[in-house]
Amino acid sequence: MRFLLVPVVLCIWESASVAQTPPEFRDWNQFPASFHWQHELVSGSNDEQTFQLGHVIFSCSDSMMNPQQKSIPLGAVAPVAEVVAVSEPDAAYLALINQQRQQKLACQFQKARLVPLGDSELVDNPGFRWEVTWKLIPIYGGLIEAPSRIQLFVSAEGKPIPHKRYLIDAVSLKLPRPKPDPEVNPRFRHTQAPKIWLCSTLKLGTEKTRSQHRLSLTEIQDRGRKAFQEMIDLLHSKSQADSFQFRFVNMQSARLPWSMGADGKIAYLNVWAVNFQSVKAKETQTPADIFTVWVTPDGTVSRLQILDERDRN
Amino acid sequence: MRRFIVLTVIVLSPFSNLWGDPELRPDPMLLRWKLFPGPNLSVNKLIPDADPQSSCMIESLIFASPKEKRSDSEHSRESLETVVPAETAFKIAEPDKAVKALISQHFSQDHRFKLDAVELVSHRQSGYRWNVIWSLWPERGGFTGVPFRYRVAVTARGELIVPDCYQFDSYALPKHKRWLCSLLKLEFPEVTKKQGKNEVRVKPTKKQIEERGIEALGNFLVKVNTDLGGQPVQFHLLDCRAIELPMRVDPDGKMKTIKIWGVNFKQILGPDIRKTKDFFTVWLSEYGTVSELKTVPVQW
Numbered sequence: 359m360r361f362l363l364v365p366v367v368l369c370i371w372e373s374a375s376v377a378q379t380p381p382e383f384r385d386w387n388q389f390p391a392s393f394h395w396q397h398e399l400v401s402g403s404n405d406e407q408t409f410q411l412g413h414v415i416f417s418c419s420d421s422m423m424n425p426q427q428k429s430i431p432l433g434a435v436a437p438v439a440e441v442v443a444v445s446e447p448d449a450a451y452l453a454l455i456n457q458q459r460q461q462k463l464a465c466q467f468q469k470a471r472l473v474p475l476g477d478s479e480l481v482d483n484p485g486f487r488w489e490v491t492w493k494l495i496p497i498y499g500g501l502i503e504a505p506s507r508i509q510l511f512v513s514a515e516g517k518p519i520p521h522k523r524y525l526i527d528a529v530s531l532k533l534p535r536p537k538p539d540p541e542v543n544p545r546f547r548h549t550q551a552p553k554i555w556l557c558s559t560l561k562l563g564t565e566k567t568r569s570q571h572r573l574s575l576t577e578i579q580d581r582g583r584k585a586f587q588e589m590i591d592l593l594h595s596k597s598q599a600d601s602f603q604f605r606f607v608n609m610q611s612a613r614l615p616w617s618m619g620a621d622g623k624i625a626y627l628n629v630w631a632v633n634f635q636s637v638k639a640k641e642t643q644t645p646a647d648i649f650t651v652w653v654t655p656d657g658t659v660s661r662l663q664i665l666d667e668r669d670r671n
Numbered sequence: 672m673r674r675f676i677v678l679t680v681i682v683l684s685p686f687s688n689l690w691g692d693p694e695l696r697p698d699p700m701l702l703r704w705k706l707f708p709g710p711n712l713s714v715n716k717l718i719p720d721a722d723p724q725s726s727c728m729i730e731s732l733i734f735a736s737p738k739e740k741r742s743d744s745e746h747s748r749e750s751l752e753t754v755v756p757a758e759t760a761f762k763i764a765e766p767d768k769a770v771k772a773l774i775s776q777h778f779s780q781d782h783r784f785k786l787d788a789v790e791l792v793s794h795r796q797s798g799y800r801w802n803v804i805w806s807l808w809p810e811r812g813g814f815t816g817v818p819f820r821y822r823v824a825v826t827a828r829g830e831l832i833v834p835d836c837y838q839f840d841s842y843a844l845p846k847h848k849r850w851l852c853s854l855l856k857l858e859f860p861e862v863t864k865k866q867g868k869n870e871v872r873v874k875p876t877k878k879q880i881e882e883r884g885i886e887a888l889g890n891f892l893v894k895v896n897t898d899l900g901g902q903p904v905q906f907h908l909l910d911c912r913a914i915e916l917p918m919r920v921d922p923d924g925k926m927k928t929i930k931i932w933g934v935n936f937k938q939i940l941g942p943d944i945r946k947t948k949d950f951f952t953v954w955l956s957e958y959g960t961v962s963e964l965k966t967v968p969v970q971w
Contacts, residue, residue: 433758438791439751471790472757 389413390647392553393528395665399559400524409505412458414562414614416508416521423511423519424475429485436488436516438470444518445470445490445510450624453615455494461502465492468507472514487519488512523562525614525629525660528555529636529649531602533668552667554602556589560652560660562614562627571656579609581659582632582651589662596664603637607648628655698914700840700933700952701777704731707949709841710850710967717854717967718837724792725802725824726834730777733854734834736824749798755829757789760801763831764823769926772917773836774807774821782807787820800832801825838916838931838962842938842951847899848969855954855962857916859929875959877932881911883961884934884953891964898966906936909950930957 389412396408400417408417447455447465456462468491476484490510496502511519530553573581583606590604609632616627630653652660714726714735721735728734766784775781784805792800803825806818824832836857841850860872875883885908896903912935915928933952940946954962 432761433756435757437752437756438754442751467793469790469792471788473788474786477785 390528390530392530393555395528395555395557398665399526399557399663400522407509407511409508411455411505411508412460413526414454414458415524415526417524418511418519418521422522423487424485429475429483430514431483432472432486435472435486435514436512438488440516441488441512442467442470442490444516445488445492445512447492447510448618450615450617453624457615459494459503461500462497463494463502464497466495468493486514488514525560525562525652527558527650527652529647530555531636554593554667555665556593556649557663557665558649558651558660559663560629560654560658562629563616573655573657575609578630578653578655578657579632581657582609582630582653585659585662586632586634586649586651589664593664604634604649605637607633607635609633612652629653630655698912700912700914700935701731702779703948703950704777707843709839710843710969712967712970717839717852718835722824725800725822725832727820727822728839729774729807729819729821731839732773732777733837733839734821734823735837736822736832736834749827751799754791754799754827755801755825757791757801759829760825761786761789761803763829764801764803764825766805766821766823767920769917769920770821772926776917778809781810782819783810784821799827801827836918838954840933840952840954841967842949843969844904845969847901847904849899849966850969851895851951852965852967853951853953853962854965855931855956855960857918857929857931859918859927860956860958872958874957877911877913880932880955880959881908881934883959884908884911884932884936884955887961887964888934888936888951888953895966905939906951907939909935909937911935931955932957 389410396410396415397406400406400408400415401419406417406419407423408415410416446467452463452465471489471491473487473489474484475487488511490512491507492510493507494502494505510521513519533552533554586604590602593602609630612629612631614627614629615624617625619625632651632653634649634651636647636649651662709731712728713723714721714728714733715723718726718733718735720737722738725736726734771782771784785808787804787806790802790804792802794800801824803823805821807821808818823834826832838855838857840853843850888906892904892906911932913930913932915930917926917928919927921927932955934955935950935952937950938947953964
C-alpha cells in the first residue's frame with residue numbers, strides 16, 4: 359500500500375504544476391487558427407522570419423541576421439557543438455513556450471544549418487549564419503499544433519540572435535456574405551464571407567515595458583478603455599460596421615516568463631489585460647472571443663489595428 | 672596580315688564552343704529531357720533506400736545516398752563535440768571534375784555550383800551526419816524557376832558517403848496515369864566482377880543489345896498491361912545509341928568514362944491521338960545489364 363502512495367503523490371504533484379498555469383491565460387480561447395496576418399502586425403514587410411506560439415509572435419528581421427561588420431570565413435565559424443548549446447532554449451524560454459501552448463513541451467535538437475549570407479563568387483567573404491532547428495515534443499504525449507519546429511538563429515561567431523517578441527490578440531468580426539446582382543455581375547462566384555480583424559499588438563522587452571514606473575489600476579483601465587473606444591469609433595465610421603457593439607468585461611494581470619535572472623530563477627514580465635467582449639454574442643449565445651488591450655504597468659498601450667479583409671482581396 | 676589573323680584567333684577563341692564541337696553537342700536521348708521532363712518526384716519514390724536529405728535528381732541523373740548507416744548505431748552516439756567542423760565537411764564534399772562534367776553533359780552547358788548550406792542533421796539511430804547542398808546556376812544564363820540542387824552527405828567523422836549514380840528515363844502514360852521508368856545504376860565494370868575468377872566479360876554487339884532491350888521491354892509491358900488493364904500499351908523500336916558518361920578522374924588527371932546503351936522505343940498510338948516526339952529509352956550497361964524497369968503513379 360505504501361508503495362502505491364509515492365507514485366500517486368508524484369502524479370498529483372506533476373499535474374498540479376501544469377494546473378498552475380496563470381489563470382489569465384488559461385480561460386482565454388485558443389488563438390483563432392484562421393488568422394494569417396502576422397506579418398502585418400509585426401512589420402508590414404515580408405522580410406521577417408516569424409513563428410507564433412499562442413499569443414506571442416517571435417520575429418527576426420533579415421537586417422538583424424546579416425551583420426554589417428567584417429564577415430568571418432568558413433574556417434573560423436563557431437563549432438557546431440557550441441552553437442547548438444548556445445541556441446538551446448533556456449528555462450525561461452521553455453516556460454514561455456509551455457505557458458502559451460498550455461502544454462508541457464521539451465526541445466529536441468533536429469539540425470544545425472550553416473548558411474552563407476551572400477554569393478561567394480561575387481563577394482570575397484560573404485559571411486555565414488547558423489540556423490538551428492528544434493523540435494517541440496509534448497512530454498505527456500498527445501497532439502501538438504503547428505508549428506512543431508522552431509528555428510533559432512546564431513551568428514557565425516557563436517552569439518545567439520534572439521527573436522523580437524510581440525504579445526498580440528485578434529478577434530474576427532464576420533461580415534454578411536456579399537450578395538451581388540446577377541445582372542451586374544453574372545460571373546460572380548461565391549466566396550467565404552470576409553472578416554474584419556481587430557488586432558492588438560504590444561512589443562515586449564523594450565525599455566518602456568521594463569521600466570519601474572507604475573500607474574494606478576484605474577489609470578490603466580482608463581487608458582485601455584479609451585484606446586479601445588477610439589478603435590471602435592473608427593470601426594463604426596470608416597469600416598461602416600455599426601452592428602458590432604462591445605462591452606468592457608474586466609481587467610486581469612498577466613505574467614510572462616521572460617528571462618533568467620542572475621540568481622538562476624525565472625524573471626517575469628508583468629502586463630495588464632483589459633478585456634472586452636462583443637455584445638452580439640450574448641444574444642446568439644456563442645462563446646465569444648475576448649479581445650484584449652494590453653497595457654504595460656507604466657501605461658503604454660498596445661497598438662490597435664483594424665484589418666479589413668475586404669480591402670485586401 | 673599576320674596581325675589580323677592573330678587578332679581574329681584571339682577574338683574568336685572564347686566562342687569556340689559555338690562551333691559545334693561534337694563532344695559538346697548533346698545526345699538526342701539527353702536532349703529530349705528538356706522537352707519532356709520526367710515526374711517531379713523525390714528520389715526515394717524511385718529508389719526506396721535513398722536518404723531524401725542527401726539525394727538529388729538533376730535532369731535525368733539521380734545521385735542517391737543511402738539512409739543512415741546501421742553500423743554506426745552499434746557504438747554509442749558520438750557527441751556534438753567530436754563531429755568534424757563544417758569547413759572539413761565542405762572541403763570533402765566538393766564535387767570533383769567528373770561529377771561536374773557529367774552534370775554539364777546532361778544540361779549541355781556548364782553550371783556553377785553555389786553553396787546553399789552546410790547542415791548537421793541529427794538522426795535518431797545513427798547519430799549525426801553532415802549534408803552539403805549546392806544550387807546549380809547555368810553559366811550562359813537562361814534559368815527559370817527553382818534551381819537544381821546537388822546534395823552530398825559526409826559522416827560525422829569526416830568520411831565522404833559516395834552516392835550511387837543512376838541514369839534515369841521516364842515516359843508518361845496519361846490515360847493510365849502512370850510513368851514508365853528505366854533506372855540504370857552507373858558503375859565501372861570492375862565492380863561487377865564475380866568473386867574469385869576473373870571472368871573475361873564479353874561486350875555484346877549493338878544488335879545483341881537491341882535484342883536484349885526489346886525482350887526486356889516486351890516482358891515488362893506484358894506485366895504492365897495485365898496490371899493496369901485498359902488500352903494495352905505498345906511500343907516499336909526506334910533506334911539504339913551509345914553514349915559515354917564521364918565518371919571518375921584518375922590520380923594522373925585523366926577523365927575515365929563508361930559507355931552505356933540506350934535502346935529507344937516509340938509508343939504505337941491510335942490514329943485519333945496526337946502524335947508526340949517523345950520516346951522511351953531502355954538503358955543497358957556496356958556489358959548488357961538491363962536497367963530496372965518499373966512504373967510509378969502520376970502525382971499532380
